[in-house]
Amino acid sequence: MIPVDMRAHIDGVRALLVPAGYPVHFIEVPAAATYPYVLLWSSSGRMESEALCDELEDLNDILGVTAVGLAADAVLSAQRKIRPLLSDASPVVPGRSVSLRYFDSQTVQVDRDVTLPTPNLHPKFGVDLYRIRSVPA
Template identity: 35%
Template sequence: MIREHYEAVKALIPNTFTVHLFDVPASPSFPYVVVWGDPGQHYSETLDSTPHDVLLNVRATCVGANYASCLIVLDAVRAALNRKAPVVAGRKVHEMVQSPLSGVQPDLSVTLPNTGTHPVFAVDEYELRSEPL
């Protein structure tokens, strides 16, 4: 059930650029987005205490070959995800709310082969809550 929530978030992001779910290939094309996050928590707000509800902290890492392309991806992803509710079969998913996790910064562990520069990334987090219909 957790994976379906992540796939539903990924489906909201426009295919203007590549969107990866959890893993990035060794030589990615820029710009791109990685949708990932925590394994979530099942909880209950009912008297029987049976965990039916899901809480996930979904993260979107927006990556560009430079600051300008990273900001373009970041704007597009925020427009696609913030205050939006992904569709998951059999679930009522509440609107997600965006919070920044990191500023826009270079990834000094990676050097782009043709330019010798570093790709730039930013990470946002979206709280996702769902419950059975």
């Protein structure tokens, strides 16, 4: 199996998100987060091959893109900026040809597991799911 560096793929997605102007985190968010922000999440890279006996060198995975804000409107505004940057985009990953395709969205929700001390409220979040495909260039 040819190892694929999922970190390089996440870095490629981060670069695409720079114009949105939001902090971008992967899996973990610092305790003193700046709102709104974007949280990326994925597996460590689900690999596949075209034929049963071929080497596993194609990445076919799901990338979660969570927009988090102090209000539902902030989440919707963030998603409105993020989606055009990622939909049908090609993150740059050395030695790979990568594509992203938007395919699903989950409802905007209140994160009741987190209570912000000031102003004593819960952040809101919305999740978009993208198919990330990556093959050797």
